[in-house]
Amino acid sequence: MTVDGGNSRAIGINTSTTYNGLSATSHNVALSGIASTCAVSSNPRSVTVPAGGTANTTFSVTCTTPNSAPVVNAGPDDTAITGLLWSFNWSFSDANNNGPWSYRIDWGDGNTTTNSVSSQGTYSAGHTYIIVLPQSFTIRVTVTDAAGASASDTKVVQVLLL
Template sequence: SAGNHSVAISGVAANCTVSGGNTQTVTVPTGGTVTASFAVSCVTPPGNLTVSTSTTGANLDPNGYTVTVDGVSPQAIGINASVSYTNLSAGTHTVAISGVAANCTVSGGTSRTLSVPSGGTATTTFSVSCNAPPVVNAGPDQTAVTGLLYSFSPSFTDANNDGPWSYRIDWGDGSVSTGTRTSQGSWSVGHTYVIVLPRSFTVRVTVTDSHGASGSDTKVVSVLLL
């Protein structure tokens, strides 16, 4: 009928707004037509991001790490934990992890690019592997005799068991012995000291694993005359 009428629009999505509101009052003329227009504008709904860490190996960093998104919004994260970011704009974001200990490496690198879906959740996991250096035991201080072969049996253990291992023996008199070990444990090495007066030498045993982590230990060898 001609006259004033209230026109309403409903079912508008939560991410959309109606300019001027959802209801309009229009006047219908006798024998005529009136048009009611609603201007609806919508924004892309944000998304969420979950970042996780998985740390394995030995000598883990108890302080954990720090996660950032697009270089900002830092959050502390444990070595085996998760953190969440909500209401991120849908699209591409750069996620990075920092504070990784020097003996640890991150598979695929410390930074990666993710696509956060509108209204959804993106997930990523940083896999961290930590390497413990070999633990070396040079043994107790000992006595040697000049001109005679002195031998001893150093040993080592490696929590990661990442051999083969290379070793270096610095005998303290400028001489060096090197070699390779394919298993943990002890082995025998020897050296002949030549002196004119009794003296002591500090022997250093260094073992390096296949990832470049090394450990060392020392002992004192007192060399006597015949």
């Protein structure tokens, strides 16, 4: 807290502080050092100190919970057969329930799938790998919430010949 832009003093929640030696006039009182997820009403505000007296003022601080990224689960590593549609289940949760969510699946072979969903939960996706020799691919599932926070998880798929 500062008075007239002077030195800052720490002040706790629902507490007060005293500034001695202020002249009997109007002073600007301001809260500073507030977290970026908080807002202060009427900051700074003017307080008039009467001759030989004291003045009180109250600030209202409102804070919001910062957005956190969804938690993504691509599932366990798996095996697929070349030329056949391979499907897997993946899931996500979002503590902020900040939907809708977009998702991207990078299949590891240069192909991707993108879409959006309106609820958290478990989803299924499928892809067909075409190979001439057995090969492993790392699949990355990325989910992005409506506020832009994103997270990913990966799994490895071993693609085999028939």
